[in-house]
Amino acid sequence: MKSHDWDELASAAQIASGYAYAPYSQIRVGAALRTDSGNIFAGCNVENGSFGLTICAERVALQSAIAQGERNFEALAIFTSDANAMSPCGACRQVLAEFVQRLPIISIGRGNLRREFDLADLLPEAFGWPAGEAPQQQEV
Numbered sequence: 001m002k003s004h005d006w007d008e009l010a011s012a013a014q015i016a017s018g019y020a021y022a023p024y025s026q027i028r029v030g031a032a033l034r035t036d037s038g039n040i041f042a043g044c045n046v047e048n049g050s051f052g053l054t055i056c057a058e059r060v061a062l063q064s065a066i067a068q069g070e071r072n073f074e075a076l077a078i079f080t081s082d083a084n085a086m087s088p089c090g091a092c093r094q095v096l097a098e099f100v101q102r103l104p105i106i107s108i109g110r111g112n113l114r115r116e117f118d119l120a121d122l123l124p125e126a127f128g129w130p131a132g133e134a135p136q137q138q139e140v
Contacts, residue, residue: 006077006106009034013079013108016042016057023047027082031057033065036072041065058092062099073100076119078107085109087117097126 009032017030022045029045043060058076065073076096078086085107088096096103096119103119 005034005075009040009075009077010079010106010108012040012042013057013077014081016044016061017079017081018044020044020057021046022082024049024051027080029057029078029080029082029086031061031079032077033058033061034074034076035065035070036074037070039065039068039070041068041070056089056092058088059095062095066099071099073103076103076105078105080109083109085113085115087115087122088119090123093119093123094126097123097128101126 012032013030015030016032017028020028020030022028024047027045030042032040032042034040041061041064043057043062043064045055045057046060047054058078078088080086086109087107088105101120105117105119107115107117
């Protein structure tokens with residue numbers, strides 16, 4: 001991607017981080033996902049006292065895109081000013097891999113330090129059902 005494309009995506013992630021609900025970790029994260037149609041979907045982390053119910057910014061952005069009918073993704077930016085630049089957690093990697101194998105990712109952390117990744121490198125052997133072999137749901 002061109003640097004100005006990353007700038008727009010990073011800005012959307014930074015804005016989203018300001019909406020994060022992170023009373024436990026104190027790490028406010030924003031993410032912005034660009035679709036192949038050029039739309040940007042942002043999300044922030046939303047923590048919960050029952051920690052397993054916490055949802056990461058990357059999954060919020062992805063699920064927002066899915067809810068709007070988007071299925072093809074080009075790039076992801078992650079932003080936090082509260083920690084070093086981070087890679088997506090394992091759950092986010094797997095959820096993203098459901099829709100895209102290769103995805104350029106930029107992460108921006110404290111002090112504007114940047115790290116770059118590709119989803120395929122972060123999750124080289126993503127779990128997935130073989131095409132057409134998902135179990136059929138039983139009618140109730």
